[in-house]
Amino acid sequence: MDKIRFQVLAGTHTGYRLLLWLLIILIGIGLIAAHHMESQGHWVTGMDNRVVWGLPHVFAIFLILSASGALNTASISSVFGGSDYQPLARLSGLLAVTLLTGGLAVLVLDLGRPDRLVVAMTYYNFSSVFAWNVFLYTGFVLVVLIYLWVMMTPQMRGYVRSVGMVALIWRLILTSGTGAIFGFLVARDAYDTAIMAPLFILMSLSLGMAVFWVSTLTLCRWNGYLLSPELSGKLRRLSALFILGVLYLVALHHLTNLYMAHHQGIERFLLVDGGVYPWLFWLGFVLCGGIVPVWWFLDRRFSTPAWTVTAALMVIVGGLCHLYVTIIGGQAYPLRLVSGYRVDSGFYDGEITHYLPSLPELALGIGGVSLALLMIVVAVRILPFLPTVTGSLPGSNQG
Amino acid sequence: MTNPENKPRRRFLGRTGAGTALLALAPGVRLVDLVLAKDEDEPASDETRWGLLVDANRCTTGCRACVSACEDEHALAKTGRNRLDPQWIRKVELVDESNDRSLSIPLMCQHCEDPPCVEVCPTGASFKRADGMVLVDKHTCIGCRYCMMACPFNARSFVHEEVTGQKSYSPRGKGTVESCTLCVHRVDNDRTPACVESCAVDGHGALAFGDLNDAESTVSKTARSQPHRELRPDLALNTGVRYRGV
Numbered sequence: 128m129d130k131i132r133f134q135v136l137a138g139t140h141t142g143y144r145l146l147l148w149l150l151i152i153l154i155g156i157g158l159i160a161a162h163h164m165e166s167q168g169h170w171v172t173g174m175d176n177r178v179v180w181g182l183p184h185v186f187a188i189f190l191i192l193s194a195s196g197a198l199n200t201a202s203i204s205s206v207f208g209g210s211d212y213q214p215l216a217r218l219s220g221l222l223a224v225t226l227l228t229g230g231l232a233v234l235v236l237d238l239g240r241p242d243r244l245v246v247a248m249t250y251y252n253f254s255s256v257f258a259w260n261v262f263l264y265t266g267f268v269l270v271v272l273i274y275l276w277v278m279m280t281p282q283m284r285g286y287v288r289s290v291g292m293v294a295l296i297w298r299l300i301l302t303s304g305t306g307a308i309f310g311f312l313v314a315r316d317a318y319d320t321a322i323m324a325p326l327f328i329l330m331s332l333s334l335g336m337a338v339f340w341v342s343t344l345t346l347c348r349w350n351g352y353l354l355s356p357e358l359s360g361k362l363r364r365l366s367a368l369f370i371l372g373v374l375y376l377v378a379l380h381h382l383t384n385l386y387m388a389h390h391q392g393i394e395r396f397l398l399v400d401g402g403v404y405p406w407l408f409w410l411g412f413v414l415c416g417g418i419v420p421v422w423w424f425l426d427r428r429f430s431t432p433a434w435t436v437t438a439a440l441m442v443i444v445g446g447l448c449h450l451y452v453t454i455i456g457g458q459a460y461p462l463r464l465v466s467g468y469r470v471d472s473g474f475y476d477g478e479i480t481h482y483l484p485s486l487p488e489l490a491l492g493i494g495g496v497s498l499a500l501l502m503i504v505v506a507v508r509i510l511p512f513l514p515t516v517t518g519s520l521p522g523s524n525q526g
Numbered sequence: 527m528t529n530p531e532n533k534p535r536r537r538f539l540g541r542t543g544a545g546t547a548l549l550a551l552a553p554g555v556r557l558v559d560l561v562l563a564k565d566e567d568e569p570a571s572d573e574t575r576w577g578l579l580v581d582a583n584r585c586t587t588g589c590r591a592c593v594s595a596c597e598d599e600h601a602l603a604k605t606g607r608n609r610l611d612p613q614w615i616r617k618v619e620l621v622d623e624s625n626d627r628s629l630s631i632p633l634m635c636q637h638c639e640d641p642p643c644v645e646v647c648p649t650g651a652s653f654k655r656a657d658g659m660v661l662v663d664k665h666t667c668i669g670c671r672y673c674m675m676a677c678p679f680n681a682r683s684f685v686h687e688e689v690t691g692q693k694s695y696s697p698r699g700k701g702t703v704e705s706c707t708l709c710v711h712r713v714d715n716d717r718t719p720a721c722v723e724s725c726a727v728d729g730h731g732a733l734a735f736g737d738l739n740d741a742e743s744t745v746s747k748t749a750r751s752q753p754h755r756e757l758r759p760d761l762a763l764n765t766g767v768r769y770r771g772v
């Protein structure tokens with residue numbers, strides 16, 4: 128069997144340099160947008176007192192979920208003995224750290240008072256799942272950094288499995304914690320369900336794989352590395368499985384909601400007559416982000432890297448649509464203020480809130496994604512993350 | 527975690543000379559200090575549970591006396607963008623789903639005994655005082671808006687832009703969240719909240735304020751003798767604001 132070696136990204140592709148500059152520009156624009164939002168106040172965004180979490184949160188939660196899911200390959204490699212996944216384990220860890228950092232940057236920069244980050248780090252309310260997430264997120268970055276170090280240091284090989292196990296458990300808790308942020312909102316019909324945590328775990332697995340496909344195939348192509356057909360096949364089936372899992376849980380979520388009398392309004396709104404939300408749900412998430420990529424991942428005719436990347440990109444777009452519907456649609460629908468009463472008129476009570484994301488919000492979200500990508504493309508130039516030969520290593524368990 | 531209830535009590539707002547104290551402290555005044563500072567020897571006590579009883583039968587459609595009084599008291603200026611205006615108290619028109627009867631009620635922070643906003647707040651900026659008032663410490667609020675997501679009544683507002691002309695006893699700040707303080711600065715000086723006062727002055731008397739734990743208080747007596755309810759009893763929040771005739 129071939130021995131796997133890792134190397135830094137060789138040569139300076141024109142594509143690479145263009146990408147680098149593009150990312151730097153996008154991050155710059157994101158920072159300007161964040162500064163604008165902070166100095167002017169949030170009136171420059173589409174958010175208001177009803178839709179209080181907007182597009183930045185869609186991006187942030189997307190990045191956080193993907194971060195956890197991107198670690199799949201490393202976990203399989205070192206915890207579940209999937210030695211043929213080993214060539215990609217380091218990249219997988221790198222993605223986890225960078226995506227999470229990008230997501231956190233967006234979350235922090237969207238705060239009303241981003242300058243009070245220190246307050247957030249020093250004052251904790253331990254009954255708040257949000258506060259716990261601060262620990263989970265920072266801890267995750269730390270754990271994965273250690274994991275990467277262990278993977279990259281020959282003398283530390285013996286610890287790969289145990290550190291990998293810690294990272295695996297950590298990320299499952301982290302994604303449940305992210306789901307629990309919504310699960311705690313008991314008064315909001317859209318989120319008031321125990322399915323939120325498992326759903327977020329599955330979304331993270333599926334989104335993480337999608338981001339992993341796009342970045343890995345691109346980087347490996349630059350580096351002249353070809354995924355073995357077996358490994359590629361396994362990962363494609365895994366991706367399909369995760370997407371199906373998400374579709375299943377989403378179906379379960381909506382079906383149970385339909386049986387709850389009070390939740391029928393929100394269900395109708397999100398799935399049937401809520402304007403942009405049903406479109407995003409059915410076309411964006413179910414069709415583009417679900418059925419089609421599952422088909423492409425399972426059908427051998429679509430097994431070329433180009434198709435795989437396309438399918439993965441569709442999962443990403445579908446995931447963003449899904450998060451948009453969940454996060455924003457869930458707030459746009461009015462609360463039941465008083466049991467037994469309809470709110471007839473009032474200052475924006477009992478009405479659907481029309482949220483239109485503003486440019487600064489979009490720029491901030493894209494800036495966060497760009498930050499994650501920039502960290503990846505720079506890291507692979509500095510440290511040996513990329514595998515150089517293909518092939519599987521039976522019996523090896525060191526990834 | 528901060529627990530404002532454990533902080534040293536400071537005499538900012540003594541019963542006498544409160545005005546001078548306020549002027550002197552205005553620039554760096556902390557709401558959390560204000561609310562704790564009833565008197566050095568007289569901290570907010572859990573023997574008291576401040577509450578409001580709203581009589582929907584007396585509240586009339588179109589009347590906004592309580593809303594205006596609140597806006598004046600706390601200098602809640604309009605932003606020029608309706609959707610972003612601060613709403614510490616608002617009027618809501620309701621229609622009974624069973625018989626189409628309509629009524630009008632003021633809606634503000636319900637000062638929940640188990641407040642979801644306090645439970646979720648990451649920094650502890652949202653807190654409940656021993657006497658049941660739910661408040662926001664403007665100095666530790668990071669503006670994450672999680673409390674707004676959690677509040678079942680949309681009772682909180684986010685300050686979307688720079689504020690001017692704020693009152694020293696009611697600090698506000700861009701990028702932080704705010705809501706009804708039950709006029710803590712008045713209550714700690716043995717006065718009633720501005721909305722209650724204005725409703726009485728206008729002759730409606732739809733709002734009664736007092737100590738729910740004090741059997742002799744008017745609110746307690748009325749609450750005992752007349753049926754009343756929480757707006758969302760299913761959520762078991764045990765709110766400090768109760769409604770009659772709803």
Ligand code: SF4
Pocket residue numbers: 634635636637638641642643644660676677678679680681682705
């Ligand atoms: S009404 Fe809303 S803001 Fe007021 S205590 Fe209850 S949850 Fe908190």
Ligand code: SF4
Pocket residue numbers: 646647648649650651652662666667668669670671672673674702703
């Ligand atoms: S916006 Fe402020 S008060 Fe509300 S949860 Fe966040 S930190 Fe707490």
